[in-house]
Structure formats: structure tokens, C-alpha cells
Amino acid sequence: MSKMLEEKLKGEEQTLERVGFVFEEKQRAGSFLLVDDQETVSNYSDGVTYYSTHRAVEKIKGLKEKLWSLVNPEKDEYTRKAYEAPLKGYFIHVQKDKKVEKPIQACFFIATSRLVQSVHNIIVIEDGAELHVINGCATASYVNMGMHIGITEIFVGKGAFLSYTMIHDWSEQVEVRPRTAVFVDEGGKFVSNYITIRKSKITQSYPEAFVMKNGAAQFTSLVFAPENSIYDLGARIHLNGENASGEIISRVISGGGKVYSKGHLIGNKKGIKAHMSCDGLLLSEKGSIIAIPELEANYPDVNMSHEAAVGKIAEEEIEYLMSRGFSPEEAKSLIIKGFLDPKILGLPPALEQEVEKTINMIGEGAL
Numbered sequence: 024m025s026k027m028l029e030e031k032l033k034g035e036e037q038t039l040e041r042v043g044f045v046f047e048e049k050q051r052a053g054s055f056l057l058v059d060d061q062e063t064v065s066n067y068s069d070g071v072t073y074y075s076t077h078r079a080v081e082k083i084k085g086l087k088e089k090l091w092s093l094v095n096p097e098k099d100e101y102t103r104k105a106y107e108a109p110l111k112g113y114f115i116h117v118q119k120d121k122k123v124e125k126p127i128q129a130c131f132f133i134a135t136s137r138l139v140q141s142v143h144n145i146i147v148i149e150d151g152a153e154l155h156v157i158n159g160c161a162t163a164s165y166v167n168m169g170m171h172i173g174i175t176e177i178f179v180g181k182g183a184f185l186s187y188t189m190i191h192d193w194s195e196q197v198e199v200r201p202r203t204a205v206f207v208d209e210g211g212k213f214v215s216n217y218i219t220i221r222k223s224k225i226t227q228s229y230p231e232a233f234v235m236k237n238g239a240a241q242f243t244s245l246v247f248a249p250e251n252s253i254y255d256l257g258a259r260i261h262l263n264g265e266n267a268s269g270e271i272i273s274r275v276i277s278g279g280g281k282v283y284s285k286g287h288l289i290g291n292k293k294g295i296k297a298h299m300s301c302d303g304l305l306l307s308e309k310g311s312i313i314a315i316p317e318l319e320a321n322y323p324d325v326n327m328s329h330e331a332a333v334g335k336i337a338e339e340e341i342e343y344l345m346s347r348g349f350s351p352e353e354a355k356s357l358i359i360k361g362f363l364d365p366k367i368l369g370l371p372p373a374l375e376q377e378v379e380k381t382i383n384m385i386g387e388g389a390l
Contacts, residue, residue, distance in 0.1 A: 043190050052071060053127040056129075071118070071121070073114070076143050094176055105172045123152075126156060127155070139169070143175075181210055184211065189217050192221050193219075212238065221247075231258070232261065243368055249278045250310070258286055286316050288319065289321065301333075336358050
């Protein structure tokens with residue numbers, strides 16, 4: 024890491040830790056760090072190629088054709104802005120049948136106020152391979168304004184598996200505009216986990232997955248929206264192959280913020296199985312939770328469903344915990360942390376423990 028990067032990160036180690044980034048190499052299969060527009064990348068695992076995107080495009084034949092093949096650069100004004108920006112971000116390639124036990128980590132960090140940070144990431148998981156990615160995003164403690172636009176295109180091969188865990192810890196005047204698309208080949212599986220319980224000005228994300236025969240895609244969100252924050256979140260899954268499956272799960276808490284919880288499941292072949300669920304807790308009269316589910320069946324032999332429930336914390340739950348010696352504030356905090364349970368993410372035990380620790384860290388002072 025350059026001295027300039029070290030200087031920008033001085034005193035921000037806990038912020039990086041909150042989004043799952045660790046400096047201990049033995050805990051990760053590789054690391055990528057982007058601070059403003061300065062990149063550093065390290066690879067510690069055989070069978071894995073981990074480059075900055077612009078370097079990968081220069082070195083790897085055929086990769087340039089994958090850029091913008093899943094995400095339309097004319098999708099909206101933010102996507103166009105990323106398309107026109109210099110190429111930053113990371114490229115990950117996992118060789119066929121390679122099972123990567125330790126997770127790869129990436130972190131996008133804004134250390135300069137009013138900066139617009141644009142990135143373009145490419146992940147390619149070859150047939151039969153497996154990988155876990157932890158993608159953390161944060162701002163320095165002194166940064167109060169900025170924008171992050173993240174384009175991510177993911178290709179999951181036949182019988183391959185990728186879990187992609189994204190943890191956000193932005194400041195309250197930062198706009199966040201991720202644009203993600205995923206292709207899941209026959210028998211492959213993609214699992215997306217999104218976690219945020221801090222305030223941002225607005226976070227808008229609506230990833231799309233295209234799933235082929237016997238493939239699966241799952242999107243799970245754990246969100247706490249403080250007062251004056253806006254979270255416009257959702258996912259769309261195109262189930263394009265026979266016996267493909269899809270699931271969209273959201274656990275949402277409004278502490279005064281506005282949350283849109285969307286989902287769109289599209290069944291295009293026989294044997295499709297798909298489900299969507301949204302559970303919400305409303306803690307303040309200033310907040311709101313809007314659940315918008317869509318089921319689209321274009322073939323008669325499909326099994327698709329959705330459910331949504333929004334309410335407040337039950338008084339009897341608080342009273343029970345108070346009878347066990349907890350204060351009302353402690354009881355409320357325990358219920359909220361239990362509601363944002365990382366066990367629903369389906370992560371390996373070691374990674375689940377890391378994410379649980381992260382949720383607890385981010386939640387200090389927020390819940």
C-alpha cells in the first residue's frame with residue numbers, strides 16, 4: 024500500500040473493519056482496496072486471478088467484450104456517468120472446479136468530500152468453481168457528502184457457486200447507486216446478501232439475475248433506515264431455464280427513514296419455483312416501509328408466491344425481556360438485532376460470525 028493511501032486511511036481502521044475489510048492476509052484469499060480513485064490489489068490464492076479492471080482488460084483476451092454485456096450503459100443517468108468515467112474497480116476470475124475456501128474481499132472507500140466515485144467490477148466463476156466475496160463500502164469519518172456509482176457484472180458458470188456479501192457504512196449525505204447484473208448458467212447458484220444499518224442520503228439498488236436451467240438466485244437484504252434516509256431497494260430475477268429457482272428476502276427496519284422494498288420474479292419456463300418475502304418493523308411515526316412485490320408467470324407450469332408483513336415491536340416481547348432484567352432500550356436493541364439475524368444469509372459458519380460481528384459494530388449508536 025502506498026504512503027498516500029496509508030495517510031488517507033489513518034484513523035479509519037475501525038470503519039474498514041465495520042464493512043468486513045481486514046488487513047490480516049491469512050484471513051482472505053485476496054484483497055482489493057479503492058480509496059477515492061487510487062487502487063491496490065493483492066492475490067493470495069492459486070486458481071484465482073484478481074486484478075484491477077483496467078489492467079485485466081489490457082491483459083486478458085476477450086474480457087473487453089464482457090464489459091457492459093449485462094448492464095446497459097444507457098440504463099439511466101448514473102450508469103451513463105459510470106460508462107463515461109475512467110475504468111476503475113476489480114476483476115475476479117476463478118478457474119474451473121476451483122473451490123476457494125477463504126473469502127476474497129474488496130472495499131470502496133471515499134476519503135474526499137463531494138467526490139463522485141465510479142467503479143466497474145467483473146466477476147467470472149468458471150464451471151464447478153466456488154467463491155465467497157465480501158464487498159465493503161464506506162466513507163471516512165470526516166466526509167459528509169459524495170456519490171458512489173458501482174457497476175458490477177457477474178458470470179456464474181455451470182454448476183458453480185458464488186456468494187456475494189455487500190456491507191455499506193456510508194455517511195448521511197452520500198448518494199449510493201449500485202447497478203448489478205448476474206448471469207447464472209445451468210445448475211449454477213448465486214447468493215447476494217446486502218447489509219446496511221447506517222444513514223445515507225439515498226441508496227438505490229435493483230440488481231437483475233438471469234437464471235438458466237436448474238440454476239438458482241437468491242437476494243437477501245438486512246436494512247435499518249435511520250431518520251431522513253431513503254432506501255430504494257429491490258431485485259429482479261428472470262427464471263429463463265427449466266426448473267430454475269429464485270428467492271428475494273428482505274428484513275427491513277425503519278427508525279424514521281423511508282424504505283421501498285421491491286421484487287420482481289419472472290417465470291419463463293416449466294418447473295419454475297420462486298418466492299418473495301418482506302418483513303418490516305416500523306419504529307417511528309416519521310418513517311415508512313413500502314413493499315412492492317411483482318410475480319410474472321409466462322408459462323403455466325410454475326410455482327411462484329410472495330408474502331409481506333409490516334408492524335411494530337410487540338409490547339409483550341419487550342415486557343418479557345424486561346422481566347429478565349433488561350432495560351426497555353436493551354430489550355428493544357436485542358429484538359432488533361434478532362430481527363437482523365445473519366443466519367438467514369446462508370453463509371459458512373466462520374463468515375457468518377464475521378458478518379454478525381459487523382452488524383453489531385455498525386449497530387452501535389444506530390439501533
